[in-house]
Amino acid sequence: MDEKMMEHKLSLVSLDQSSLTSNLPSIGDDNEVTLETRDFSPEHLLLKIESFSLLSENGIDKIESSEFESDDNYKWKLIIYPNGRNTEDGANHVSAYLAVENTSNLDAGWEFNAVVSIFLFNHKLDKYAFKKGQRRFHLINPEWGFSKFIVKETLTNPSNGYLVDDTCVFGAEVFVAKNKGIRECLSFLKVTDSCKRELKISKFSELENEWYSEEFNDGDHKWKVCVYPKGIGAQKGSHVSIFLHKVGFSSSKKVEADYSICMKNRYGYVYRKSNNHWFSASNRSWGWPGFIPIASMKTSGFLVEDHCIFEVEISIRAILRSIP
Known part of the structure; x- marks a missing residue:
């Protein structure tokens, strides 16, 4: 034996x-x-x-x-x-x-x-x-x-x-066991404050391509706003397109955010659109291809002396991150 x-x-x-x-x-x-x-x-x-x-x-x-x-x-x-x-x-x-x-x-x-x-x-x-x-x-x-x-x-x-x-x-x-699985932690946040930024675009009618704002922070998160003055895709030539863009993903894999973008015309009227989205490394931008008709920018008073001002407001609701 x-x-x-x-x-x-x-x-x-x-x-x-x-x-x-x-x-x-x-x-x-x-x-x-x-x-x-x-x-x-x-x-x-x-x-x-x-x-x-x-x-x-x-x-x-x-x-x-x-x-x-x-x-x-x-x-x-x-x-x-x-x-x-x-x-x-x-x-x-x-x-x-x-x-x-x-x-x-x-x-x-x-x-x-x-x-x-x-x-x-x-x-x-x-x-x-x-x-x-x-x-x-x-x-x-x-x-x-x-x-x-x-x-x-x-x-x-x-x-x-x-x-x-x-x-x-x-x-x-x-x-x-060869641990090749994904480990994640999903955290829900109690929203008490929001991040607000006022942004100004000068010489709006002279812009041919997209316009990016400077980076701004919401706690540990960085953002940019991207504007296509002459639109993008199917809305090209008819609407202004606006997108919120998440900058950088480190330990955070996904971030859920409520956000809104508004414009105020010279008469005090506020034009606002709101959205909710999970931002990730593969899906960093989300917004509106047809945010507002290009014609309305002038006729409704949103464009004054060829510049416009709009406000972005962001509230982080949840974070999905990798854990060791």
Whole structure:
């Protein structure tokens, strides 16, 4: 068996899966974990324990494997408690745990998710029985496993096939989830104040292309206003087009804003349009292609001595940002 095991060769048994499960003694009583079996040995660690009966005689209640490395370059140890980890949840059982090693070399605030499997070889059936679970490992909780991995009497009874010639073999596999997912935080803000800016465009009729205002701040957010005096797209030649433009995106991925742009004519009449939009790096500008007819600029008194004045008001309602 040892040569087969150490060479990681497949070992086929002339029993179907249902027959195997019904003949295999139950491993532990961790009800949330389903017992599984397979032919091939664990990928990352095999730990052979000889003279198992001498552990209790010599007062050895904890066995640690050498440090091993999983495919993701994290360091681990397998820890076996032959008499259970403690009297409350491991009494009359063998406990088995996997622990992250060299945590001082990991980044501050480290954490990751891993699928953990702990194995015990059954010599009689030439199969590996194992328990598997998923766990989030982090600085406060760098160790996880099964307090009731196997009933000690089940393991030590040679007829069950786990202990042969006073020797048993444990194993371990760990696969860390590659965390490529997006992590975001959505914050809703209580709107108490708004940002207001008055902007002036001189020599309006002489402008051929777009006009950008200077940047202005609303707290941590920067904005510009873009005006097309002769319109844009389908409104070109008939309407003035106006857009609010978000400048820069750092940790903020999206910003939801209520905003309005108004113009006051020489008679005191206010022409206003309002909108709400989620601004993002791929959608920085939003506004009105047909804000006001070009003809109305003069006839309605919004253009005085070839300049116009308008006011922008912005209220941030929510921020969606990336988190580490």
